[in-house]
Amino acid sequence: MTDEGNEPLFESLPPESPMPEEPPPPPPPVARYFVDAQGAFLGTFFGAEPEAGAIEVPAAPRDARQVWDFAGATWHSLQVDAAELTARFVQAVSVYMDQAARERRYDGILSLCTYATSTDTTFAAEGQAGVDFRDTCWRYCYDTLADVQAGKRPAPELDAFLGELPRLTWPATSTAEPTKVAALADQVDESVPAAG
Known part of the structure; x- marks a missing residue:
């Protein structure tokens, strides 16, 4: 801005000397x-160079024991000992x-299956459902293990x-509620000494 004599109203400030710019971080x-x-x-x-002869691949393996398949450009599945794999899967299926x-207050699958021959129709139907469930679970387990050992999967x-295993389907005659005897057993106060 200037006055009538074209003189600047304010003196110009000397230009600031530029501050040296710091290089951006690497x-x-x-x-x-x-x-x-x-x-x-x-x-x-990370920034370091590997040993001579090392070959770069696009991703790390899920497990460092896996081996890179150069032809397929992928990691081979980890080879697991058959006995170890079988033991882990059998325990998990059990x-x-x-x-x-x-779910229906049986001690376990063995207890449930013993009811297949019960004279009570509800217990017999649940027991047979347990037998069918047990058979399909074990068949699926051992078929899967065989496929793994054969290299099919x-x-x-x-x-x-x-998550692949079948689900236990209870028969329509089943009752979702526990029996009266089982419900009473849950209410027993163990702090009271038994009579006798």
């Missing part, structure tokens, strides 16, 4: 994954079936496998 190192010539995982490298049987994660 980007964080990118994770790089390497295997050896046989496909064994060497590790994840627990799964016992939990299902306890990878070994599933245990949680995923349990």
Whole structure:
């Protein structure tokens, strides 16, 4: 802005000397994954260089014991000992079936199945449902294990496998409520000494 004599109203300030700019921080190192010539995982490298002869792959394995398949460009499923895998799956299926049987207050799947020959029609129907359930669970378990050993499918994660198992379908004659005797047993006060 100027006055009538074209003189500036305010004196110009000297230009500020520019502050030296700091260089931006370096980007964080990118994770790089390497295997050896046989496909064994060497590790994840952040900025460091792997040993000579290492081959970069696009992703890390879920388990460091897996081996890279160069032809298929993927990680091979981890080879698990057949006996160990069978033991883990059998234990998990047993627990799964016992939990299902306890929905109707049976001690477990074995107890439920013994009722298949009961003279009480409700218990007999539930027992037969338990037998059918037990048979289909074990058939599915052992067929899956055979497929894994034959290389027809990878070994599933245990949680995923349990999600594949059949569900126990209770017969229409079943009662959702526990029997009166079972309900009374739940109400027993164990702090009271038994008579006698």
